[in-house]
Amino acid sequence: MKIAVDAMGGDHGPAVVVEGAVAAAREFGLSVILVGDRAAIETEVRRLGAQSLGLEIRHASEIVGMAESPSLALRRKRDSSLRIAAELVRDGKAAAFISAGNTGAAMAISMFVIGVLRGIDRPAIAAVLPSLRGFTVLIDAGANITPKPWHLFQFAIMGHVYARDILRMDRPRVGLLSVGEEEGKGNDLTREAYDLLKESKLNFIGNIEGRDIYNGNCDVIVTDGFTGNVALKISESLAEMVGAMIKEELTRDIRSKLGAALSVPAFSRFKKRVDYTEMGGAPLLGIDGAAIICHGASPVKAIKNAVRVAAEWAKAGLNEHIKAALEAEIARGGREGGRE
Numbered sequence: 001m002k003i004a005v006d007a008m009g010g011d012h013g014p015a016v017v018v019e020g021a022v023a024a025a026r027e028f029g030l031s032v033i034l035v036g037d038r039a040a041i042e043t044e045v046r047r048l049g050a051q052s053l054g055l056e057i058r059h060a061s062e063i064v065g066m067a068e069s070p071s072l073a074l075r076r077k078r079d080s081s082l083r084i085a086a087e088l089v090r091d092g093k094a095a096a097f098i099s100a101g102n103t104g105a106a107m108a109i110s111m112f113v114i115g116v117l118r119g120i121d122r123p124a125i126a127a128v129l130p131s132l133r134g135f136t137v138l139i140d141a142g143a144n145i146t147p148k149p150w151h152l153f154q155f156a157i158m159g160h161v162y163a164r165d166i167l168r169m170d171r172p173r174v175g176l177l178s179v180g181e182e183e184g185k186g187n188d189l190t191r192e193a194y195d196l197l198k199e200s201k202l203n204f205i206g207n208i209e210g211r212d213i214y215n216g217n218c219d220v221i222v223t224d225g226f227t228g229n230v231a232l233k234i235s236e237s238l239a240e241m242v243g244a245m246i247k248e249e250l251t252r253d254i255r256s257k258l259g260a261a262l263s264v265p266a267f268s269r270f271k272k273r274v275d276y277t278e279m280g281g282a283p284l285l286g287i288d289g290a291a292i293i294c295h296g297a298s299p300v301k302a303i304k305n306a307v308r309v310a311a312e313w314a315k316a317g318l319n320e321h322i323k324a325a326l327e328a329e330i331a332r333g334g335r336e337g338g339r340e
Contacts, residue, residue, distance in 0.1 A: 002033050002093065003307050003314075004033045004084075006100070007037075007081060009082060010099075020303020021307060025055060042057065058084055060083075065102065070105040070108040082106060082109055086289075086291070087113055089290065095311070099293065101296070103142065111123060122151055124158060125282045126140075126141065132216040139220065140228045141232045143225050149192035153196040159220040166309075174220045175222065176206070180207060183206065193222070278305060280294060280305030281302065
């Protein structure tokens with residue numbers, strides 16, 4: 001099994017991405033295809049002393065910038081590292097690809113080059129967030145700003161399968177993010193989506209509120225991409241703020257520093273629980289392949305773990321399970337996708 005890595009994507013370029021891919025190859029024994037400028041990649045491989053790993057390099061002459069229009073990148077940059085990585089998945093030469101580059105372009109290229117699963121109208125980004133009981137899947141985290149009710153229904157199915165198969169949750173609890181727990185709360189989108197989810201075979205627990213994102217009472221949180229992305233960015237900012245405040249307080253005086261020294265193991269465990277780099281990136285569910293979207297500022301550890309998660313996705317046969325779950329719901333009278 002090979003994982004294609006967009007070596008040119010992200011804020012840090014090949015220096016960090018190649019190092020993360022090399023770390024994944026060494027630690028997990030995974031086969032990696034590095035896609036991008038051959039000379040730049042080879043320079044990094046030599047710097048890391050990784051020539052003996054047998055890493056495959058696929059040259060790509062173009063780079064999709066972080067601020068570029070996804071539609072223009074799709075039409076004009078046919079030899080970009082992002083597009084070539086997606087084509088490797090489409091052609092069966094890689095089981096999955098990862099990119100820390102332009103998220104919009106990664107989505108557009110994935111949909112056009114790889115295609116979507118039968119029954120799915122729109123792919124969705126599934127972010128894995130820490131909670132008091134482990135992890136929570138937030139879907140959609142930014143792919144679809146104005147979805148329809150049946151799109152949320154499809155997101156719920158995909159999130160359910162991901163939580164069950166990858167996060168090993170037994171019968172994941174699915175909740176619909178709204179402004180109140182009562183059935184009639186929310187806007188037209190959430191009320192109509194509620195009716196669809198209520199009739200499904202999913203373990204639907206009804207509406208949940210923002211306070212439920214981290215308390216562990218829900219395993220899969222379903223929402224539109226606008227709301228989901230705002231929630232995700234708030235989460236990232238909050239984690240940074242809490243970390244900075246704790247550090248500030250623990251270094252305020254001698255007594256605080258002594259207490260901090262005694263608490264190092266506890267703080268290390270806390271940091272690991274809230275560290276997004278442990279998951280590497282967010283899967284783009286619904287495409288007829290596997291893609292992990294990483295944060296543009298992803299460090300080496302995040303890239304390494306993104307490669308690992310991509311391999312786990314491919315090994316788990318996740319897409320076949322998503323298709324089976326969709327077909328089961330359609331057979332029960334649910335809405336068939338692909339008809340927008």
